Amino acid sequence: MTQRDDRPWDAWLRPDSVPDETSPVGGPRIRSVGELTRVVRDRLRGASELRDVWVEGEVGQVSVSAAGHAYLTLKDASAQLRCVIFRDERARIPFEPQTGLKVVVHGRIDVFEQQGAYQLYVDALQPAGYGDLALRLEALRAKLAAEGLFESARKRPLPDWPRTIGLATSETGAVLHDVVQVLRRRWPLVRVVFAPCLVQGDTAPATILGALRSLARWTDLGDGRAIDLLILARGGGSLEDLWPFNDERVVRAVAAFPRPVVVGVGHESDVTLADFAADVRAATPSVAAELAVPSRDDLSARLAALHRRSDALVAAAVGGRRRSLDTERRALDALRPAAVLAAERERLGLLLDRATDALTGRLARDQASLERLRARARVLVDIGVQDARAGISAAQASLAALSPFATLERGYAIVRRPDGSVVRAAASSGVGDALDVRLADGSLDVRVERVRDSTP
């Protein structure tokens, strides 16, 4: 305090002595610490140049809290900056800061009110010199991931039977050829709509977006010509070469494409953000084509299996019918109507004979009751005949159940010659023969037009 002042040193203690310019209504405005800190905090948060900060420096002290958050200072010759890396961010960042290392970090400046400290809240960290691209990639990845763009819940299944495939890739280079070759070998039933685009350089993202936009127009045709899925492909290259596939607009366009997207960029080890946004990520362009369509060989094998199966099923069905037909024929032979009736008649005849014999014997012994017995015998004979008739009806009923007519109900027919003999072999008839086809509910008089003998 070097300012000169004529007033007594304690003048400010006297309420009426010094007018305060900032608080004309009386006395200075006194704030709480928290209040003031929040003012500072709001100022810092409001500063756009502090929200998206890249800073390079040397790592000073590093400590990790029990909760897993890392606290470090970043310094250079003239200043120090407190930094915080929360546990979730630390888990994502593949690189662990160590004292003495030069690093580049990305994050936002905010105030930690309890300690009255402003600090950098870090969301990306790389060793200095690692490359600006890698850092930008990581920051963009973190941002899009936070939006949920890469969530597995967003992934759409690929159609089982694509009919039209959209293909966005370079018109020059091996990728177009490779993808087409795989599709031709694997599933030539598909149609490919190819939209050329650049896949490298600063103008590539705009052309990729243009290709995707054009192909998207083909997704809502209703007549089977509509694109069922999209393949976005590019050969391998450096991080810089692949950069168009890390372009935020491209990544968003992949996620927003109206049909499922397979991205096949680079070699196995190359991963771009477009890969993350794809519904299916393929290691290479050829693999993308493989994943997009079914395999002709698999389907041929499946058809062959179905064919064998239906052959076997029908052979079994026909064989089974033939066996049951034989069985029924044998049963019918045993129950031929004539045979059954003859047997029944014979049995009844014997009964009548025995009854008559018995009566006659008694008549011989008892002449006196002749007339009475004769009358009675007649009654008994009538009863016997009635019983016999009842027996025949029962036999006929059981016969009906087993008769050929019940079989006819199930769709079989009996073919007979005019003389009543059954036609059992095609070759036994000649063209022009008149035949009788007995069906369940009647019969057809037919004439042979052609004889086709299929005896092996």
Place this chain on the structure above:
Amino acid sequence: MTDGLDAAPLTEAELAAMPFDAALAEYQAVVARLEAGGLPLELSIALYERGVALDGHCSRLLADAELRVQRLVEGSGGSAPTLIDLDPGDSA
């Protein structure tokens, strides 16, 4: 019709209009129905013949298919893009 499955013979036109996946699905349904059994003989045979026709159709599609590649050409002055067939040699 039985269980919603048509057993009538397939005409050439019907087959020609059938894409592979639809024919395969129907073929599988036919075999499944045969597998379930309990069919009158005529229906078994009708279904079998239908299956054979579908099998032939699917096999022909697989054997005869030619990959068709079309290139999208942007229309000038904001008109809709059009498609031109790429000769298979172009991309080989």
